[in-house]
Amino acid sequence: MNEELEQLIQEVKSILPWLLAAGIVVAGYHGVRKYVANRRAAASEAVANAYTTEELEDAATKFKGSKIDGVIRLCLAKSYYDSANYDSALDIYESLVGKAPDGFEDVPVVGKAQCLEALGKYDEARVAFDAFAEANPKSYLLLTAKLGSARCVAQGGDRDKAIAALEALKATLDDDLDKSRVDSTIELVKRYEKRAERSLFEAADAAQKQLEEESAKSDAEKKPEAEAPKGEAKAASEASAKTE
Numbered sequence: 369m370n371e372e373l374e375q376l377i378q379e380v381k382s383i384l385p386w387l388l389a390a391g392i393v394v395a396g397y398h399g400v401r402k403y404v405a406n407r408r409a410a411a412s413e414a415v416a417n418a419y420t421t422e423e424l425e426d427a428a429t430k431f432k433g434s435k436i437d438g439v440i441r442l443c444l445a446k447s448y449y450d451s452a453n454y455d456s457a458l459d460i461y462e463s464l465v466g467k468a469p470d471g472f473e474d475v476p477v478v479g480k481a482q483c484l485e486a487l488g489k490y491d492e493a494r495v496a497f498d499a500f501a502e503a504n505p506k507s508y509l510l511l512t513a514k515l516g517s518a519r520c521v522a523q524g525g526d527r528d529k530a531i532a533a534l535e536a537l538k539a540t541l542d543d544d545l546d547k548s549r550v551d552s553t554i555e556l557v558k559r560y561e562k563r564a565e566r567s568l569f570e571a572a573d574a575a576q577k578q579l580e581e582e583s584a585k586s587d588a589e590k591k592p593e594a595e596a597p598k599g600e601a602k603a604a605s606e607a608s609a610k611t612e
Contacts, residue, residue: 458483494520
């Protein structure tokens with residue numbers, strides 16, 4: 369979905385085994401705690417080895433309610449988003465707002481806004497991005513939210529306003545990588561052209577008209593070819609008569 373979330377997931381996959389191993393050592397003194405720790409270890413392994421949406425779905429079901437449940441669901445939401453299943457991703461992000469694992473509190477909030485954007489709900493998404501940016505000025509996802517807001521403005525029909533906002537944003541940044549991200553978004557916005565909305569009937573009429581035009585053009589191209597043999601036969605007949 370976004371580079372920050374991808375990086376966070378990779379970090380989780382790398383540190384969870386260590387964290388869970390530490391938990392296993394402490395919990396080893398008591399049978400019940402040992403069971404919980406083993407379950408955490410299994411959940412951690414499931415996340416680390418899950419490469420498909422189906423595998424993440426299986427892990428989410430198997431370890432529902434466990435300490436790592438939230439992380440698995442975040443990974444699953446990202447997988448849904450990447451496969452354009454935005455409604456399912458949105459459901460998960462909404463369920464995790466205010467309930468995300470420590471260190472990941474901002475992810476479902478921004479993830480929800482990104483899903484709304486992907487679903488074409490630009491006004492809702494923009495409001496969500498702006499609200500997050502205003503409430504979390506020091507978040508590691510602040511720039512992501514501001515870029516998302518600008519994209520929504522452009523997709524809502526005001527490309528010039530979006531570009532102006534992005535240029536102003538870039539002027540406040542010092543990090544070259546952050547500036548590069550803004551530049552990339554500016555180029556994306558410049559290439560964006562809003563498509564006129566059409567009803568299904570209008571689309572069907574346009575498709576039918578296009579088929580009729582193509583059919584007429586094809587018939588016109590075939591007609592000279594069909595008449596050519598007659599002309600050639602006539603010329604051959606006249607030439608034969610002259611010879612005789």
